[in-house]
Amino acid sequence: MALIETLLEPLSYEFMRLSLITAVVVGLTASTLSVFVVLRGWSLLGDAISHSVLPGLALSAAFNLPLTVGGAVAGVVASVLIGFVESRTRVRNDTAIGIVLTGAFALGLVIISRLRPTVDVFHILFGNVLGVSAEDLVITTAIGFLVILLVSLFMKEIVSFTFDPMFTHVVGLPSALIQYSLMIMMSLTVIAALQTVGIILVISLLVAPGATAQIYARNLGQMIAISLAVGVFSSVAGLFVSYYFAVSSGGTIALTATLIFFTALALKRR
Secondary structure (H helix, E strand, O other): OHHHHHHHHHHHOHHHHHHHHHHHHHHHHHHHHHHHHHHHOOHHHHHHHHHHOHHHHHHHHHOOOOHHHHHHHHHHHHHHHHHHHHHHOOOOHHHHHHHHHHHHHHHHHHHHHHHOOOOOHHHHHHOOHHHOOHHHHHHHHHHHHHHHHHHHHOHHHHHHHHHOHHHHHHOOOOHHHHHHHHHHHHHHHHHHOOOOOHHHHHHHHHHHHHHHHHHHOOOHHHHHHHHHHHHHHHHHHHHHHHHHHOOOHHHHHHHHHHHHHHHHHHHHHO
């Protein structure tokens, strides 16, 4: 009983209850996309998009605008720019991603150093789920619901594109639209995860759950289920660890997801 009371004690605080719900929503949203990010080989792309929202966040903070607005716009612009460079030039995908990633992140740093926004840059980069507000929860939940709904409604099209973009195009499906839609959903997920793990560590939730699921899953359904379980568990466990040990919530959530992956990998090799 004492152990249970100790574990439930944090939930007596309102900020912890808000943080827990937010962590679960982010875990579900990111791990849903994680399956397709891993299968498509988009880990670097996810990293690029997460870094690319910094200019939008910096401008929003400097002019007292909602961070979600600036971040979402910057993420969408970066996604379109990467796709444009890849499709309209001879530049390879990884090169286009690298250029946009470094350029956008550098622009964000320049804006921050020049305008000096009042928000804590550390929290933007690495998250602070223990400081989430009711408004943040509403925004995160709305984004999460939208992303999961879109994936559910267009699952067949997304799966087809993930495994074979050329076949998707041949059978008459809008492969380019599917690609850009997935990239935009990744941008929205980064914004949803802003308070939880920040824009630097969000890649852990976009990659680790799907990668862990890929080790054990025998079909797509199993992979999605395992990914969801890993994403939610990582978020919740990381949140409680950060509370009890007074350390970065973003760091503990990302570290938990990483440890689960390596544990699963080690057990599979035995």
